[in-house]
Amino acid sequence: MxxxxxxxxxxxxxxxxxxxxxxxxxxxxxxxxxxxxxxxxxxxxxxxxxxxxxxxxxxxxxxxxxxxxxxxxxxxxxxxxxxxxxxxxxxxxxxxxxxxxxxxxxxxxxxxxxxxxxxxxxxxxxxxxxxxxxxxxxxxxxxxxPVHLADLKQHPMQVFELADLDIDPLDDPVDLSEEPTAPSTSDRAPRPAP
Incomplete structure (x- = not known):
């Protein structure tokens, strides 16, 4: 605060x-x-x-x-x-x-x-x-x-572009890899018809 x-x-x-x-x-x-x-x-x-x-x-x-x-x-x-x-x-x-x-x-x-x-x-x-x-x-x-990396962990949908991140090297480092992610199982989107 x-x-x-x-x-x-x-x-x-x-x-x-x-x-x-x-x-x-x-x-x-x-x-x-x-x-x-x-x-x-x-x-x-x-x-x-x-x-x-x-x-x-x-x-x-x-x-x-x-x-x-x-x-x-x-x-x-x-x-x-x-x-x-x-x-x-x-x-x-x-x-x-x-x-x-x-x-x-x-x-x-x-x-x-x-x-x-x-x-x-x-x-x-x-x-x-x-x-x-x-x-x-x-x-x-x-x-x-500005969006800080620590805010991103609590509210992941807050940032839509990498450029929106305001990374301050003096902040405490945040480890975002605590929860492993599973590989994607979704199929490719179908191509629109001409």
Whole structure:
């Protein structure tokens, strides 16, 4: 049980680091597109904060996927043949509605449209809630739990491919040959007719 929680905490702090980098990229791009960083010229999307938020977060999503796939969940194989990309994008798009809703409430209910209010609503409160939802959904739906050799002995039908095995040389060796197997007595399957 301690190993499981250690794995969760390791994935969580790595997820926060990757999410922090992706958020930094998205926040900088959002502020450039909406507020222009006080450069003296009009921001390209100053009248369209929602579109700017979506664009900025699509770029952040690309950073997040690469970091999640290669570092955060490196020990978890993806559930799908596309490396989990489609489910990753779907989860990100759905959870992007959380900060957009918070930004909408800030602008239309609370009537706050200054740069500080936009950033607190969308990039602090909204992204925090979205990040918690994404971490849970990525672990459950995009990346499979690694299978250890000791787990295989207790639940032999858990692994369907040899690549699903996560063999740790520091674990206690497990002897799977305790029960001898009998030779197969089944006949070959008949060939289908042309």
């Amino acid at each position: 301690a190993g499981r929680w250690q794995r969760v905490w390791t994935e969580a702090y790595r997820f926060l680091a990757v999410g922090g980098l992706a958020t930094l990229v998205a926040v900088l791009l959002f502020n450039f597109l909406v507020h222009g960083f006080h450069t003296g010229w009009d921001a390209p999307l100053s009248g369209q904060p929602y579109l700017a938020f979506v664009i900025a977060n699509l770029v952040g999503m690309a950073v997040s996927y690469r970091g999640s796939r290669t570092w955060v969940f490196k020990d978890r194989p993806p559930r799908t043949a596309d490396g989990g990309r489609l489910m990753f994008v779907a989860i990100n798009l759905v959870t992007m509605l959380i900060p957009i809703a918070i930004l909408w409430i800030s602008r239309h209910v609370l009537d706050l449209d200054d740069p500080y209010s936009d950033n607190i609503a969308a990039n602090v409160i909204g992204l925090f809630l979205g990040m918690v939802a994404r971490f849970y959904l990525f672990r459950r739906l995009v990346f499979r739990r």
